[in-house]
């Protein structure tokens with residue numbers, strides 16, 4: 001089914017609901033256009049996560065993480081089932097999400113999403129650790145749409161990253177402006193995981209005279225690059241498609257470079273959802289950063 005046809009069926013569905021809009025009594029009116037729908041959905045899940053933080057509190061971090069993951073996942077699942085019933089979903093919180101591929105071997109169960117023409121790739125709560133720490137704002141909700149009919153390597157056709165504790169959402173319905181070049185002489189700033197930075201990233205930064213900026217959440221780090229608060233995000237050593245799909249969709253829509261650290265294309269809705277490394281940066285910086293990465297990558 002094409003995006004256009006699915007949006008048309010969403011419109012029909014809305015008319016059947018009686019009002020010609022998607023009034024659902026709780027979250028307002030879901031937009032029909034996929035990219036705006038992604039933003040709406042990420043924002044709704046973000047509001048739920050803020051409520052969970054208020055209600056559960058920070059005394060038991062594990063309980064807060066579990067409650068947040070579950071509440072945001074349930075909301076995304078329910079709204080996708082209601083408003084995009086023909087589409088498949090790949091969510092971090094689905095029990096089978098990682099089971100499709102175990103110990104390097106494909107499982108015998110072929111997930112439905114592999115035959116689907118449209119797949120929502122969602123991370124209900126990215127930066128779960130930071131979500132459970134009082135005062136931290138570096139956590140996000142990711143909603144991306146993959147389409148088999150897209151001609152781009154990533155096949156991401158829509159994406160939204162809500163950062164509720166920062167009161168902002170970036171999405172492909174209104175791609176942010178390309179970030180400005182940094183002033184001459186300012187060191188390059190590389191955003192990296194605050195808890196699991198790649199082993200080689202310190203040497204990489206030294207090589208190109210860059211500063212490391214530690215923060216939580218892949219979505220927040222890519223948002224920092226999009227907004228010019230960092231010049232690059234480098235990650236390696238492990239991640240899944242849902243950790244990067246939505247922010248990469250926004251980065252690509254903004255015109256930034258996003259690839260694997262060896263320069264190859266990021267691909268989504270693969271049989272194995274592991275997508276262990278990536279680099280996102282301004283286009284002018286990409287050749288220099290990829291060359292430096294080649295010098296610092298651990299040999300296989």
Ligand SMILES: Nc1ncnc2c1ncn2[C@@H]1O[C@H](COP(=O)(O)O)[C@@H](OP(=O)(O)O)[C@H]1O
Pocket residue numbers: 092123125126127128129192193194195196215216217218236237238239240243
């Ligand atoms: N080595 C690794 N293996 C698997 N996932 C990793 C990883 N390093 C980071 N991630 C995931 O990438 C996201 C961003 O990580 P970080 O905040 O450290 O930069 C987190 O997602 P979740 O919070 O959704 O689990 C985290 O679990």
Ligand SMILES: [Mg+2]
Pocket residue numbers: 092123125126127242243
């Ligand atoms: Mg994540």
